[in-house]
Amino acid sequence: MKNIKLGKRIISQNSKPYIIAEIGVNHEGSIEKAKELIELAYQGGADAAKFQTYKAETLASKDSPAYWDTSKETTLSQYELFKKHDSFGEKEYTLLAEHCKKIGIDFLSTPFDLASVDFLDSLIPFYKIASADITSIPLLRKIAKKGKPVVLSTGSSNLWEIEKAINVLQDSGCTELALLHCILNYPCPDENANINMILGLEKAFPEYVIGYSDHTHPDEHMSSLLVSYLKGARILEKHFTHDKSLPGNDHYHAMDIDDLKSFNLILKKVMVLEGESEKKPIASEKLSRLNARRSIVANRNLKKGEVLEESALTFKRPAHGISPLYWDEVIGRKVNKDISEDHSIKWIDLEE
The missing domain is CATH 3.20.20.70 (Aldolase class I)
Known part of the structure; x- marks a missing residue:
């Protein structure tokens, strides 16, 4: 320098x-x-x-x-x-x-x-x-x-x-x-x-x-x-x-x-x-990242084994489930249990 x-x-x-x-x-x-x-x-x-x-x-x-x-x-x-x-x-x-x-x-x-x-x-x-x-x-x-x-x-x-x-x-x-x-x-x-x-x-x-x-x-x-x-x-x-x-x-x-x-x-x-020049999340944004961002959410009740289509899903706050960044990866996967409407989809809810 x-x-x-x-x-x-x-x-x-x-x-x-x-x-x-x-x-x-x-x-x-x-x-x-x-x-x-x-x-x-x-x-x-x-x-x-x-x-x-x-x-x-x-x-x-x-x-x-x-x-x-x-x-x-x-x-x-x-x-x-x-x-x-x-x-x-x-x-x-x-x-x-x-x-x-x-x-x-x-x-x-x-x-x-x-x-x-x-x-x-x-x-x-x-x-x-x-x-x-x-x-x-x-x-x-x-x-x-x-x-x-x-x-x-x-x-x-x-x-x-x-x-x-x-x-x-x-x-x-x-x-x-x-x-x-x-x-x-x-x-x-x-x-x-x-x-x-x-x-x-x-x-x-x-x-x-x-x-x-x-x-x-x-x-x-x-x-x-x-x-x-x-x-x-x-x-x-x-x-x-x-x-x-x-x-x-x-x-x-x-x-x-x-x-x-x-x-x-x-x-x-x-x-x-x-402040800093390197663009990255800072400590004070941790809560905002978790609660102001969105998750993939069930748009209706889902049955075990159902294949996820776009019409069955939406995206809502908070970011407690799978990020919409992975929307394309979630579409076409099967759920491994019954899921209620408005549930934030998590990776453990999906079949391998």
Whole structure:
């Protein structure tokens, strides 16, 4: 069975999904706010609290244009936006990793440069690679050489690019890998979510656990996460905030603690409803099988030695006699005793 070890959990198609609360830079440079967001993620039921580790100078050129909804985040330059939120370094991430360990949630941060790959290695249980870096061969190689599990987002990628990234990772030492469907829109309109692409990834890469990284606006039912789970996603990532009304950054398409709690309650019910995959009678159906199914029944009084014809028989509940499954086998047999009307015919009532 395909699986991947994420933190203390083994994730497979039969497991509860691994939920990543993507705090990213929604802490806006405050270590105390970052710690608060970790605690909220834990209280909401996330498995991991994830950040983003970058420096604007190594991530984007100074003339890099925006690719997000500028009516929500008004900064027009990637460099300028990233510069606003790159104040955390090794010291801060170490403190946040320690805080995660203290409260019992996995610490993650996506590295966006080679130096970050190195210092995060001792802090994280696995690497998450952003969609935009699926073509960043040097970064993929550096991460793979660390020998840890890798979760790779595939937003805006075609199958050839995904296959190329997989080959680079494997050739460089990665032995545990999962793929996340993602749409690289911020935010992602529902009509762009294309959650069925999870099925496409499953078909193209059946050896890997598949997940979903979501950028849609959360609704009261957390529909995007629920549908993606039902389509087979077993790693679920969504941006996370303490206040969805805040402007800019990733607040405007993030979930909050109430959304996360609500989703976990819905998920718990859905997983109970799902049950087993092998079709068979279950224990609670035993009485129903016995009393709601039918038996072959005498339609009139029968004399010993009489040959059974269809006109002499009917079928009624309960299933205390011969099942109508054997109707053709019963027709033409002789009864070995007198039988009263409405009697459920049993095999011992028939001559050999």
